[in-house]
Structure formats: structure tokens, C-alpha cells
Amino acid sequence: MPTKLRRTDVVVIGLGWSGAILANELTDEGLDVVALERGPWRDTARDLSINFVPDELRYGIRLDLVLRPAQQTFTVRNNAGQTALPMREFGSFHPGNGVGGAGVHWAGITWRFSPADFRLRSHLSERYGAAAIPADMTIQDWGTSYQEMEPYYDRFEYLAGISGRAGNLRGMLQDGGNSFEGARQRDYPNPPLKLTYGPKLFADTARSMGYRPFPIPSALLSRPYINPLGVAMGECTFCGFCTNYGCANYSKASAQTTVLPVLMLKPNFKVRTECEVLRINLDKAGTTATGVTYVDSSGQEWEQPADLVIVCAFMLDNVRLLLLSGIGRPFDFRTGEGQVGRNFSYQTQNSAQGFFDNKRFNFNPFIGGGATGMAIDELNNDNFDHGPLGFFGGGSTRCAPIGAAPILTRPIPPGTPRWGAGWKKATVDNYLSAISVGCESSSYSNRNNFLDLDPTYTDRLGRPLMRITFDFPENDLRMSQYVTGKVAEIVRNMGASQIVARPRTGHWSVVPYQSTHTVGGAIMGADPSSSVVNKYLQAWDVANLFVVGASAFPQNSGFNPTGTVGALAFKAADAIRNLYLKAPGPLVRT
């Protein structure tokens, strides 16, 4: 029997980016907020110290900041005809664990989605005709618009101190920025980062080919910065231990470096770490959340009553908590009915790698960070005419050396032996003179890709694991071929003597790392028959429950998701502060 605790105004599940933003906004409103975090407490000085953080074996290989599969994992299969098996170790994606979530070890690339993204089905129907959209492609409009999102993108960018250059200021195109972006009310809070040789060569080459390169918007800071909460951050040192690592310099934006120093001092905020929520509790009618039940690290169960429950866990766990709590109608792929678990999508990773003459080229690839470099957007989303192409979507193309710690990064040309004297010579010959250009591409939802509870495998607490049924749809594989061909042309023109194009092909595999950009399953929309939350991230079925995160994306754009996740957190917070608290109940009537 769980021990019942004293009621609180708000319980926040998961203290990553979304949870920290929500908790900070709602404590500002005067509410008592309790955050429950399944992982450990982490802060920069103690847990991400320069004395030990640049350790590739510990963080890049053994994934010390990532959720332990022993605590919880996911089962996977490519289609509903297969039996799903557990990811016994994480490969394809790296869920966060602990305070700060995956925002501790992320790369820091911080986009806004394009205006067309938020009304994707409408946009493509208008431009190409509704019949052009394949029958199994379940893309949807978000039920919100870029215009509605803009103020919240702005809030997140200033909170995180994003370094970049505007491409569209209040409708006026700006030289040197992304000309495809939606209008923004003001420039980024910090100027772009300096460039290493690789991105400079990429940008010069792309420009000479008629592309319009611009700096990658980056949560790694180009200069010291004090954010609107008064939290000070430092300048990025291009240390090269960024993606999969925490930042010891206070220069990568995370909950730790932007929100927690203020939030933790508030008397109306509490966080309980190593406390894993078992379920969201509902009243008898099933229309109001009464709080949550969680288990602490000693195995003791607690019930935390609350007036508002805000789910801010990793997106797969958001969906799983809804299913474990019996909230919403589970998606049934056979009938296409039900909402919770549908429109699970990912990100389609493509790249072209160039091997250059090492007597003429030295890229010093170890100098870099998760989001230091240049991009073009001509190959992204619907920025080019898809009419004759037979697919939709595209990707943001960028040259962004993240660092080159050598267990993972020691490129050798295909055909080279993987060990022995030949391997060693090729490794020495190419380490400093190879570079990749990536194309992080869209993943359009498909009725065959979905989430539900696994019938066989359970976590350490005996609860069913989340089952992922996913494969790359034909549309996305065709898109990959097209964009990767274009990217390879750029790498050729950069002067590479050998080019290796790597379009995504074949089935989704959990083995190689791709990205942690899993999305969907508790999607937002204008219609409760095809979405789980409304445009305020409020559950249709339970008015005092908000589900915040990439679980709300109806499909994925050719952009990294975190900028949009941060904006959605501010959007939900604003709706609670200015609409819900004034009149508790459904914020969208149907």
C-alpha cells in the first residue's frame, strides 16, 4: 500500500528541459510544485567536472549519462508481423537519465520548425493535391501554427542563450541567416560561433554552388551570457567532448546551466530524485487526475496527490505512462482506431563522408562541439519542388564536427581492413583529413509505425515495456537517396579525393547510433479523434493533465527537435498560467 503524502498544487514527472521550464513557470505563478525524477541528481560542479568529464570510454562508449537498460528499456521490431525483442543495450538512441534528462548530453543544435511543418498535411495538399499524399502516410497538422509558436521559440532561445544569425527578422530576409525560416521577432541572443576549417570549406563550397549557407543555431555559447532568469553561462571552448557528454564549462545550455540555479532556491519547489512514477491516478469517472503513485530507491511506494499533473518524461515514457495509467484510447494498428501510440516517427539520418589528401588538408577534427558549424536548408522539408520526385520531406544539411575522440571517430575508406597493419596505416593517414556532411532528415508518420505495451517483457518493477514497431517508410528511403546525392556533390566540390555517400537504406536497426529524435505517440492536434493532446498540450480526456515533449509531434521535420520541445514547454506553461488557472477545465471545446 503506498503511503499517501500531502497534496501539492502540481506534480511534474521528469526534470529535464520540459520539466524544469514548467516547474519554473508554475512556481513563478505561486504554485507549490513537486518534481519526480527517476534518475539521479546531477549538477555541473559535482557531476560534470572537468576533472573527469572528457572521458570517451565512460561517456561516449559506456554511456554513463544515459538511462541504464537494466532500469528500463524498450522492445523493438520492424513490423507487426515480428516478435519484438528488448534493446538489451542502447544503440540507435540514447534516452537521458537523471536531472536535466537528455538535455545534459545533447548536441545543442536548436532549430525552429518551419511554418509549413505545423500544417504539413494542409500544406502538401494545397501544393500537390491531397491525392499525392500516400494512403499509409498519416501526417497531420499540429492544431497550432508557427505564428502561435513564435513567442515560445523566442522564450526558449533567450533562456538557452542560442548562438546564431537570424534569416528572417519580422519578414525581412537577412543576409547570412536561414532564408527559409519563419519570421522571428528578434535576432538570436548571441552571435554565431567561430568556425573551424571543415565548416568554413563546406560553406564556401556550398555558396559557390548557389546554396545559401548559414551558421547552425547552437546552444553552445559564443560568448559569456546572462539569461533572463539571471543565470550566467560561459563561452564554448570547442573541447570536442559534447554529444554524449555533460559540459564542464557552463557553455552548453541545459536545465542545469539555465533554470535549476533559480528553481532550486524557490521555497515552493521540491524535487525528489530516484523516484520513478508508476502511474497517474484518476478519479472514478476517469476524467480527472488525482495525482501519481511512485516508488523511491528503497522500493517504498508513495502516493502524491496533486491538482495538476504534468508529464515531462522522455517522449517514449510519456506515452508509456499514459498506457500504463489507462488514459486515452490505445492505438490499434489493425483498425487504425485509437490515439495513444499512433504516429510514432523518428529522424532519417543521411550523410556523405569525404576523404581528402592529407598533404593538403588538415581539419583538426577534434576541435569542435555538438553544434558548431554551418548548414544549408535548400534540401529540407518542402523547400524544393517535390512534384516530380515521388516523395515528400528532406533534411537540414550541415557540416558540424562534434569532436573526434578516437574510439568512435577514426574514419577509414571502405575496403580498408578493420585491423592489422593496413588498418593502422589507413587510420593514421585519414584521421585529420576526413570530414562528413550530414543531412538530418524528416521522418513522416506512417500507419505501420506505432507504440504499444509489450505483451512479454517487463521492467524491474514488473510493468510492461514500451514496444516500438518502426521501419523507415518507402517515402523516407526515397527522400534519403535524393538528398544524399545532393550532399555528396557538395563534398566532391569541397575537394575530397574519395566520397562515401551514406543514404539511409534498408530496415531500421537498433544497433548503430542514429539520433535520440524519437517523436509522436501522444500527438497534439485540433481533433480528439486523431490526437491525444490539444494545442496547449492538455490531454483531451483529462483536463488537469498536460503531456509535454516530443511525444506531441505528429511527425518529425528535417530538424533536430529540442528547440520545438522547449517552445512547447513554454506554450504549455503559458496556457496553464493564463488560461487554465483562471478557468480550470478543457481549454479547447469540441
Added chain:
Amino acid sequence: MERPGPWQFFTHDEAAAIEAIVDRLIPRDELSVGGKDAGCADFIDRQLRGPFGDSRQLYMRPPFAKGMPEQGPQSPLVSAQRYRAGLAVLDACCKQNFSSKNFVSLVPAEQDEILQRMEVGRVPDAESQQAFFELLLQNTMEGFFADPIYGGNRDMVAWKMIGFPGVRYDFRDHVEKHNVKYPLPPVGLMGRADWTLQR
């Protein structure tokens, strides 16, 4: 060469085999010392005694099924057990093919032949030996390129070889020196060998 301590996981014979294997995966030549002198066997030995060896952080609940390659590794054995079993099969395979000799007593060309056959699955127990080869190769490279605190990459030999400056953590003064070789030698988490007393 001085050893930091007795083997923590391997038996004497297993250790001899591992030292011979890492010396073929990373042979001594004009570019660097071999895998053995770089400490790769010591590295693997220590890893197998810790959380990597007992797979305590991985999902090891049943049922175990083979599945598709896309579903990732599904072995019920923890890493240390995979080494123990894989080395025993390798030993038997060597003795069967090379007139009762074990891996250590083969000449380098014969050792390479056995390793190549493991790599492509032309040995008894092909599937698990192929997976064991991948584990060996991965762990050997980890040892060679990881920070020296783990027992491999002795004297930062691998980092010096490729030109990786280690954990300097601040490259601001070199970011815009395009196509210019980085001038400083590597440092590890414990500093540099010449900052402390020589052995």
C-alpha cells in the same frame, strides 16, 4: 615491461591468448608499439572485472530469443562469460587446425588466418565466434584509444600516433587557424607522463 598488477579476470593461459590476439589486431610496426605493449590486454582484463564484465547495466531479463540482426544483441551471456567461452572455443579450434598448438604458439601468419576466419564466420560455432570477434575488436580498440587511466593507450601511444591532443578542453586559440597542424602534444585525465616522475 612492468605490469600494474596480476590479472584480475583472465587465467594465465587466457591472458597469454589475449595478449597475442591484441598484438595481431594492432601489430607493432613503425607507427606504434603493438596492442600488448600498449596495454590493451590489461585494459580488457580490468573491464571484465567491472560493470562491463558482468553487464549489470544492461537489460538481461528473459526470455532470450535470437531475433533479427536489427533487434540488436540478444545473448544471455554477460561479457565476461562471452570471453571465457569464446577463448575456449578459439583454443580448441587452433588445436584442431594446427597440430595441437594453441593460439599463442602459432606464427603470426597463422594467428592472422584464424582471426580472419573468426571475423567472417568460417570456424566452428561460427555465429557466436563471429560475435566474439566483434567484441574482441571493439574492446581492443577501446583499450588502444581510451584515456590511459584505463590501462591501455600506454604513454598515450595511440593519441600521439594519430595526432589527437587528448583532453585539452580548450581549443579557442586554434579554432580559426585553418589547415594548421595543432602544435601541442596530448594530455590525458591524469596529465602527461613528463609532468610526473618517470617510471
